[in-house]
Structure formats: structure tokens, C-alpha cells
Amino acid sequence: MNNNSQAIHLKKEILIRLVKAFFSENFPQNARLIPYDMRPKGSEVPYRCCIYKERAILKDRCIAGLGFAIEEDDETRLLSDYAQKALEREIPQNDPLTVLDAACKGCVPSRVYVTNLCQGCVARPCQSTCKFGAISIVDGKSVIDGTKCKNCKMCISACPYNAIVKLVVPCEDACPVGAIAKDENGHAKIDFDICINCGKCIDACPFAAVHEKSQIIDILRRIKEGKKVIAMIAPSIVGQFPGSIYQLKSAIKKAGFYDVYEVAQGADITSLNEAKEFAERMERGEKFMTTSCCAGYNQLIKKHMPEIKPYVSTTKTPLFYTAELVKNKVPDSITVFVSPCVAKRTEGMENPNIDFVMNYEELGALFVGRKIEILSCEEEKFDKESSKQGRNFGVTGGVAKAVQDASDKQDSIKPCIISGLNKDSIKQLKKMAKDGCNSDGCNLVEVMCCEGGCVRGNATINNSRSAYKVLNEFVENSPEIKEPKK
Amino acid sequence: MKEINVNVCLGTTCFVMGGTNLNELLEIVPKKYGDKVKVSGSPCLGLCSINWEYSKAPYVKVNNEVVAEATVEKVLNEIERQMTNEQ
Incomplete structure (x- = not known):
């Protein structure tokens, strides 16, 4: 994925401006002016047909940044109203994603198409290879009848001129569960009944038309009110910001948070419990168990694959244990989970111990808006240092390895990994659930929705190669979860 | 020939707004220009x-020239430009 495209730059700029507006003397008014500040009278029109459309789209992006669904906007309400409403809101809106109608270009429908590179050859291999009789010759060139074409793509491979292409709608193509599709007007709509909130459509859309509904205003309001707002930072945060994680801790506190906890601490509890659960299941004669910490996977199970449930570990997520721990320690705290994940927003809504969820782009925007220089912050240690294994939870293979290292009988565990949920890996999981076993003899299946793990989550800031290097060094210098047996 | 100094900003703002890819410059530039840059x-x-x-x-910053919305390519172009001007 590319986390440095123009589109993402724009999204981050909106968040920074919202943060600055929030801390200004007149938040609603300054929020209303954001599209005009970004595209003042007479300024260049970089992307759209005219300055008015540019501003209209920026306004919609602000609506998402203020935490509301763009679909519900009737275009008459001012951004200042939305800002005011955001301040009065007690609970964030459901369904973390929203689609910006005016930015969605309404790409041409997904289909197989003969381009004008067609030479009108004599052999006509496209026509003879098509099993559905969808190709005819009009004015000497091939034409596909959309009502007959089954998108099998046989003609594409048959054409010696590479004249036939598959047109894709990037969001539809990226969605592993078919939850996003163009409506009758050609604009993308999300079906929230089947959406697993994996966020792959956000990444895929070249027009940046899919947004997360931000909870940043809700969080800032609590901070401003002097509440004990506590940040729980996901293991994948290491490498996402300049400086060390200990400098990051004091930077987050400087931004107004009361305290900071590593979710890796909860990951250690998950590993130990899951290792125990695994041993019990194997004793009962079960053939395999899958991990249960990935929120995208949990949504997939709930909405599309209930049949795999008996094989999914019932151990809670690292976030669950961390939030429980924080709420026990500081009962009047407001907890905020900080991660690169969209799906975790749903976990936050389902668990009363998690008050809000914030992603790395939003935290970055907060630092920029408040002019916090992480590299000049002091180092501040955590009360408890988390383990190497817990801190590696956000990397593909890290969870399975942690469960293995936490187990008393490491040799009994044969792990395998699903790195990234897509149509193929979902098929694979469905087969496992149906057969009740795994064909290649693996008994611990780690499932991560994002390819490569949380380090390649949707709202990451650093590119994965460079982030992984930093994270890996930190992990190597952390303590073991368990004394290795001598 | 005058030496060219390239300074990549690692401040929070530049990092958050997309500076992370510029790390590549630390590898590419010495390979391409040796100790000239x-x-x-x-x-x-x-x-x-x-x-x-x-x-x-x-x-x-490439010497005293500021490259805004910097990408690896833009910075390399600026280095080339300054080298040609120098000659």
C-alpha cells in the first residue's frame, strides 16, 4: 500500500485543520472556513472541475473528520453545525466508514472490454475461445455483449494483440466480501450488513472517496474537559513516528493524555491464555484452532463464516485485557485505543471498557496541530515492560509465534499463517471449517486481515519496510514472555 | 566543485505528512554520487x-534551496540541477 499519496496527504491536512480549529477561540466558525482556507478565492484548482466542487468535496471530508456520515448530509447544513453537533455528541456513530458521493468518480462498471487496439484479425481467437457466444464482429472489430459475458477472461488471454482488458472498479475489486458496489447512479455504496470494516476500500480508491468517521473531536473534548483520557497504543505503533516509543509516550501526554499503556501488555495475557486454551483443545482431540485477536477476522466470522466459530479461540484480544486493566486501575478514565485499524472501531463500540478509537493518522494530525516535536520529548518508561512476543503481535506470524513461545509444549504446535483476508484466503478458511481440519497438518492458524499484519494496516504513516526495521530492533531488545526451558 | 548538502527534515510534521519515504535518499544518494553529495x-x-x-x-533542503512536498525524485532532480549549474 502507499501511505504517502496525494489523497492521503489531503486527508491528513483536513484532520490537522480540524485539530487547530478545535483549539481556536471559535471552533464551529473556524471549522466552517476550512474548505475556504484550503482553496481561497482565486487559488489553483488541482483536482476537480472548479473551485466550488473542490470546496464541496473538502467540506464532505470535514464532515467525516467530525465523525458524521457523509451519506446523511443534505448539503444545506453548515460545517459549523456539524462541529457543534460533534461537541454535543456522547457516543460516536456506528459503522466506521462513509463514502463521499461527490468524490466518487463513479468509475465505469467492472467488465471485460475490447479496446481500439483490436486489429480485426482473420483468426478471431477471442470469438472462438468464448464459451458464452458473447463476442460478435461489428464493422470488422470484436465487440462484447455484456448480457452474455461471464467475465471469465478467456478472450483476454486469447488475444495476440493484448487488445482486450478487464476494467475494474478498485473498491469493488479490493473488497473481500462484496460489501461495496456501485448503485444505480454509478456511485459506490457500502452495505454495512455485510461489511467487515477491513478498510481495504479506503486504500483502493484513487479518488480517496472512502473515509473513516473520526472520533478525534470526541477525544479532544474529553481532554479539554480535564478528564483522565488514557491512550492504549497498539504494538504496531513502533516505527510509525520519529523517536523512540518512550519519547512517543511523553509526546502523547504532552498532547493532553493522562497516561499511556502498551497494548502489548494485554497481548502477553492473550498469548498465555491462548497457549493454555490450545493445549486443552488438543487434549480434547480437536484438530485445529485459529487465533482471535484480529478485529477484521472477527467481523468476518460474525457476518460471513459462523461455521468456523467452534474452531476460533475464545481467548480475548490484547485490547480487551489492556482496557480491563486500565479501567480497574483508573476507574474514572476515558480509554482511547490507538491503532492503524478500521475494524477495531467496531470492537471499541462493542466493549464498554473502550471509550474511543483513534488511528495513527489522527494521532499524527494531533501532534502537528499542537506543534509537538517528538524528537525533543523526554523518554518515559512504562510501569511494566511488555515482552518481545507481545510487542511483535502486529507483524504476520507474530501471534502464532507468541502463542508457541508461551506454551509448555512448544513442539505440539504446528502453526500456519493467513496473511491478508481476500477471496482466496476466505475460501481456504471456509474449507477448514467444513473439513474440520487443515489439510497440511497445521493445528494453529493465525489469521490477520491485513497482508503483512497490523504494520500494514490502513492508517499507518510509515512505509512497512522502514517501520518493520524499527519495530524489529525494538522487539529484539525486549524481554522474553517466558524463561526458555533449559 | 562545491559540495552539495542534502538535509532531510525528520521533524514530526514532515514525518507525518509523508517524509518517511525520503529515508531512501540516505541509501540512494551515496550510491549515486559518492562523496560529492x-x-x-x-x-x-x-x-x-x-x-x-x-x-x-x-x-x-538541498544547500539553500527548499524542496516542498518533497519526493525522492524531486530531490534528485534538484541535486542534478545544482550540479549542472555548477559546471
């Missing part, structure tokens, strides 16, 4: 508090 990372250069603030971050 010096490249280093630097704490906040303060550029985000002048003109366009964060909206044109990340920033890189």
Missing part, C-alpha cells in the same frame, strides 16, 4: 512554521 537527516528544520506550514510538508 552529503545527505543527512535533521531534527525539525523549522520550515513548517514559515510559508505553507504543514500543507506542503515534507520539506528537504
Whole structure:
């Protein structure tokens, strides 16, 4: 994925401006002016047909940044109203994603198409290879009848001129569960009944038309009110910001948070419990168990694959244990989970111990808006240092390895990994659930929705190669979860 | 020939606004230019508090020239430009 495209730059700029507006003397008014500040009278029109459309789209992006669904906007309400409403809101809106109608270009429908590179050859291999009789010759060139074409793509491979292409709608193509599709007007709509909130459509859309509904205003309001707002930072945060994680801790506190906890601490509890659960299941004669910490996977199970449930570990997520721990320690705290994940927003809504969820782009925007220089912050240690294994939870293979290292009988565990949920890996999981076993003899299946793990989550800031290097060094210098047996 | 100094800003704003890919310069530049061009990372250069603030971050300085909305390619072009002017 590319986390440095123009589109993402724009999204981050909106968040920074919202943060600055929030801390200004007149938040609603300054929020209303954001599209005009970004595209003042007479300024260049970089992307759209005219300055008015540019501003209209920026306004919609602000609506998402203020935490509301763009679909519900009737275009008459001012951004200042939305800002005011955001301040009065007690609970964030459901369904973390929203689609910006005016930015969605309404790409041409997904289909197989003969381009004008067609030479009108004599052999006509496209026509003879098509099993559905969808190709005819009009004015000497091939034409596909959309009502007959089954998108099998046989003609594409048959054409010696590479004249036939598959047109894709990037969001539809990226969605592993078919939850996003163009409506009758050609604009993308999300079906929230089947959406697993994996966020792959956000990444895929070249027009940046899919947004997360931000909870940043809700969080800032609590901070401003002097509440004990506590940040729980996901293991994948290491490498996402300049400086060390200990400098990051004091930077987050400087931004107004009361305290900071590593979710890796909860990951250690998950590993130990899951290792125990695994041993019990194997004793009962079960053939395999899958991990249960990935929120995208949990949504997939709930909405599309209930049949795999008996094989999914019932151990809670690292976030669950961390939030429980924080709420026990500081009962009047407001907890905020900080991660690169969209799906975790749903976990936050389902668990009363998690008050809000914030992603790395939003935290970055907060630092920029408040002019916090992480590299000049002091180092501040955590009360408890988390383990190497817990801190590696956000990397593909890290969870399975942690469960293995936490187990008393490491040799009994044969792990395998699903790195990234897509149509193929979902098929694979469905087969496992149906057969009740795994064909290649693996008994611990780690499932991560994002390819490569949380380090390649949707709202990451650093590119994965460079982030992984930093994270890996930190992990190597952390303590073991368990004394290795001598 | 005068030495060219490339300064990549590692401040929070530049990092958050897309400066992370510029790390590649630390590898590419020495390979391409040897010791004719010096490249280093630097704490906040303060550029985000002048003109366009964060909206044109990340920033890189090639000698005294500021490259706004910097990409690896833009910085390499600026190095080439200065080298040609020098000759």
C-alpha cells in the first residue's frame, strides 16, 4: 500500500485543520472556513472541475473528520453545525466508514472490454475461445455483449494483440466480501450488513472517496474537559513516528493524555491464555484452532463464516485485557485505543471498557496541530515492560509465534499463517471449517486481515519496510514472555 | 566543485505528512554520487512554521534551496540541477 499519496496527504491536512480549529477561540466558525482556507478565492484548482466542487468535496471530508456520515448530509447544513453537533455528541456513530458521493468518480462498471487496439484479425481467437457466444464482429472489430459475458477472461488471454482488458472498479475489486458496489447512479455504496470494516476500500480508491468517521473531536473534548483520557497504543505503533516509543509516550501526554499503556501488555495475557486454551483443545482431540485477536477476522466470522466459530479461540484480544486493566486501575478514565485499524472501531463500540478509537493518522494530525516535536520529548518508561512476543503481535506470524513461545509444549504446535483476508484466503478458511481440519497438518492458524499484519494496516504513516526495521530492533531488545526451558 | 548538502527534515510534521519515504535518499544518494553529495537527516528544520506550514510538508533542503512536498525524485532532480549549474 502507499501511505504517502496525494489523497492521503489531503486527508491528513483536513484532520490537522480540524485539530487547530478545535483549539481556536471559535471552533464551529473556524471549522466552517476550512474548505475556504484550503482553496481561497482565486487559488489553483488541482483536482476537480472548479473551485466550488473542490470546496464541496473538502467540506464532505470535514464532515467525516467530525465523525458524521457523509451519506446523511443534505448539503444545506453548515460545517459549523456539524462541529457543534460533534461537541454535543456522547457516543460516536456506528459503522466506521462513509463514502463521499461527490468524490466518487463513479468509475465505469467492472467488465471485460475490447479496446481500439483490436486489429480485426482473420483468426478471431477471442470469438472462438468464448464459451458464452458473447463476442460478435461489428464493422470488422470484436465487440462484447455484456448480457452474455461471464467475465471469465478467456478472450483476454486469447488475444495476440493484448487488445482486450478487464476494467475494474478498485473498491469493488479490493473488497473481500462484496460489501461495496456501485448503485444505480454509478456511485459506490457500502452495505454495512455485510461489511467487515477491513478498510481495504479506503486504500483502493484513487479518488480517496472512502473515509473513516473520526472520533478525534470526541477525544479532544474529553481532554479539554480535564478528564483522565488514557491512550492504549497498539504494538504496531513502533516505527510509525520519529523517536523512540518512550519519547512517543511523553509526546502523547504532552498532547493532553493522562497516561499511556502498551497494548502489548494485554497481548502477553492473550498469548498465555491462548497457549493454555490450545493445549486443552488438543487434549480434547480437536484438530485445529485459529487465533482471535484480529478485529477484521472477527467481523468476518460474525457476518460471513459462523461455521468456523467452534474452531476460533475464545481467548480475548490484547485490547480487551489492556482496557480491563486500565479501567480497574483508573476507574474514572476515558480509554482511547490507538491503532492503524478500521475494524477495531467496531470492537471499541462493542466493549464498554473502550471509550474511543483513534488511528495513527489522527494521532499524527494531533501532534502537528499542537506543534509537538517528538524528537525533543523526554523518554518515559512504562510501569511494566511488555515482552518481545507481545510487542511483535502486529507483524504476520507474530501471534502464532507468541502463542508457541508461551506454551509448555512448544513442539505440539504446528502453526500456519493467513496473511491478508481476500477471496482466496476466505475460501481456504471456509474449507477448514467444513473439513474440520487443515489439510497440511497445521493445528494453529493465525489469521490477520491485513497482508503483512497490523504494520500494514490502513492508517499507518510509515512505509512497512522502514517501520518493520524499527519495530524489529525494538522487539529484539525486549524481554522474553517466558524463561526458555533449559 | 562545491559540495552539495542534502538535509532531510525528520521533524514530526514532515514525518507525518509523508517524509518517511525520503529515508531512501540516505541509501540512494551515496550510491549515486559518492562523496560529492552529503545527505543527512535533521531534527525539525523549522520550515513548517514559515510559508505553507504543514500543507506542503515534507520539506528537504538541498544547500539553500527548499524542496516542498518533497519526493525522492524531486530531490534528485534538484541535486542534478545544482550540479549542472555548477559546471
